[in-house]
Amino acid sequence: xxxxxxxxxxxxxxxxxxxxxxxxxxxxxxxxxxxxxxxxxxxxxxxxxxxxxxxxxxxxxxxxxxxxxxxxxxxxxxxxxxxxxxxxxxxxxxxxxxxxxxxxxxxxxxxxxxxxxxxxxxxxxxxxxxxxxxxxxxxxxxxxxxxxxxxxxxxxxxxxxxxxxxxxxxxxxxxxxxxxxxxxxxxxxxxxxxxxxxxxxxxxxxxxxxxxxxxxxxxxxxxxxxxxxxxxxxxxxxxxxxxxxxxxxxxxxxxxxxxxxxxxxxxxxxxxxxxxxxxxxxxxxxxxxxxxxxxxxxxxxxxxxxxxxxxxxxx
Numbered sequence: 469x470x471x472x473x474x475x476x477x478x479x480x481x482x483x484x485x486x487x488x489x490x491x492x493x494x495x496x497x498x499x500x501x502x503x504x505x506x507x508x509x510x511x512x513x514x515x516x517x518x519x520x521x522x523x524x525x526x527x528x529x530x531x532x533x534x535x536x537x538x539x540x541x542x543x544x545x546x547x548x549x550x551x552x553x554x555x556x557x558x559x560x561x562x563x564x565x566x567x568x569x570x571x572x573x574x575x576x577x578x579x580x581x582x583x584x585x586x587x588x589x590x591x592x593x594x595x596x597x598x599x600x601x602x603x604x605x606x607x608x609x610x611x612x613x614x615x616x617x618x619x620x621x622x623x624x625x626x627x628x629x630x631x632x633x634x635x636x637x638x639x640x641x642x643x644x645x646x647x648x649x650x651x652x653x654x655x656x657x658x659x660x661x662x663x664x665x666x667x668x669x670x671x672x673x674x675x676x677x678x679x680x681x682x683x684x685x686x687x688x689x690x691x692x693x694x695x696x697x698x699x700x701x702x703x704x705x706x707x708x709x710x711x712x713x714x715x716x717x718x719x720x721x722x723x724x725x726x727x728x729x730x731x732x733x734x735x736x737x738x739x740x741x742x743x744x745x746x747x748x749x750x751x752x753x754x755x756x757x758x759x760x761x762x763x764x765x766x767x768x769x770x771x772x773x774x775x776x777x778x779x780x781x782x783x
Contacts, residue, residue: 477701481693484753491750495638498645505648510655511545511593513602515561519574520588526552529727531582539577545653547728555585561593605659612663613637616670624677627758628751632673635751639669642742643735657732665739668714672707672747677755679703684762692761696752711744
């Protein structure tokens with residue numbers, strides 16, 4: 469399915485060096501933010517207290533947040549839990565905090581602004597549990613990356629595989645860099661979004677590289693930059709349809725999903741935008757710099773049996 473078809477190939481590879489320089493600068497900035505600012509890890513990773521409160525009607529989250537702020541609480545998170553009546557409050561871990569009395573103190577604080585809530589449960593997440601979640605999250609990210617590396621190594625010629633791997637890691641680091649620079653909260657839902665972006669980005673790289681491989685086999689008179697330009701141009705319509713429809717859904721979550729889905733949708737939004745950019749303007753130029761050519765995809769014709777007539781059939 470195509471909305472349109474561009475007849476003349478767009479010369480993307482003519483500006484490949486510029487795109488790669490921009491990507492390198494962006495990547496280094498993201499790494500710098502991660503090193504010097506770090507991620508603002510949520511309660512799941514750092515430890516803290518979870519308090520579940522139930523209301524008879526839809527809970528007014530803004531009033532709950534106001535009550536907590538007036539009581540002197542900071543760095544908390546308030547979100548619906550399951551439905552509009554149930555609320556989950558997350559408070560960061562503090563050394564001088566009495567977990568047994570915290571639940572009652574929080575209920576007293578929010579009752580002044582949002583009365584009618586009933587405390588359902590209070591759970592304390594220790595720093596050791598948070599550390600284990602962080603380690604498991606990092607392990608999950610590593611396993612996904614290894615899986616993608618193995619898939620690409622079997623699917624494509626190694627030059628394409630290396631290019632796609634670098635482009636995917638580029639997307640992950642850029643997302644993490646945004647969260648480090650703006651000090652947005654990095655939670656388990658954001659980690660899930662990063663994992664989703666990895667799969668999403670590699671899919672776009674596969675589509676482009678498949679078209680590059682087909683064009684190499686079908687067209688003899690084109691140079692490598694011309695083949696890549698043709699492959700990218702011929703998949704633009706598909707890219708707009710796929711990524712446009714996906715981005716509409718993600719933006720809907722970002723704008724109307726509330727605080728619960730906000731950072732999840734924000735990570736996906738950043739990942740989709742940079743996923744398109746990296747697949748087209750990072751992975752493809754890298755494959756070209758690595759020297760991919762038509763000879764890598766053409767199976768050489770086997771010579772006939774020695775002594776056989778070249779004009780006759782060989783069994």
